[in-house]
Amino acid sequence: TLGWTSLGGWVVGGFAGVGRFFFPRVRYEAPTSFKVGRPEDYVVNTVDSRWLKEQSVFIIRKPDGLYAMRAACTHLGCSIGWFAQEGKFKCPCHGSFFDIQGDVLGGPAPEPLHRAAISQDLDGSIRIDTAQTSHKPGEREKTPFLLEV
Numbered sequence: 001t002l003g004w005t006s007l008g009g010w011v012v013g014g015f016a017g018v019g020r021f022f023f024p025r026v027r028y029e030a031p032t033s034f035k036v037g038r039p040e041d042y043v044v045n046t047v048d049s050r051w052l053k054e055q056s057v058f059i060i061r062k063p064d065g066l067y068a069m070r071a072a073c074t075h076l077g078c079s080i081g082w083f084a085q086e087g088k089f090k091c092p093c094h095g096s097f098f099d100i101q102g103d104v105l106g107g108p109a110p111e112p113l114h115r116a117a118i119s120q121d122l123d124g125s126i127r128i129d130t131a132q133t134s135h136k137p138g139e140r141e142k143t144p145f146l147l148e149v
């Protein structure tokens, strides 16, 4: 009886292991490339936070174009917020703050906020790619980090 029970346990355990193989422990992350509507959906001279919760980006509409700002502080990565009355991005963790361009105005953040690549699909919708970013003045104001409209 003990032998049959051991053999049965071994067989059941083997099948369970094989069955587990078909359900791998994979972490599914949001795609880095996504659409955020059309240029006319954004009001000129505003910072739009409608994609903040889902994609962690702000869309900034200027008279000559749009850019996408990553909502991660460049100090230790906390989520920043936009304070329209002060015209600043602020980090709640250690007090860094940034202007609308993403440049550091104060606090421990070592570099400007990162902008994500932004382009326009053939159907006219805006596409953001957070896998490609820049925080360097001179580079961030050009394609692909600025969508001229």
Ligand code: FES
Residues within 6 Å of the ligand: 073, 074, 075, 076, 077, 078, 091, 092, 093, 094, 095, 096, 107, 108, 109
């Ligand atoms: Fe933003 Fe430290 S993480 S100031």
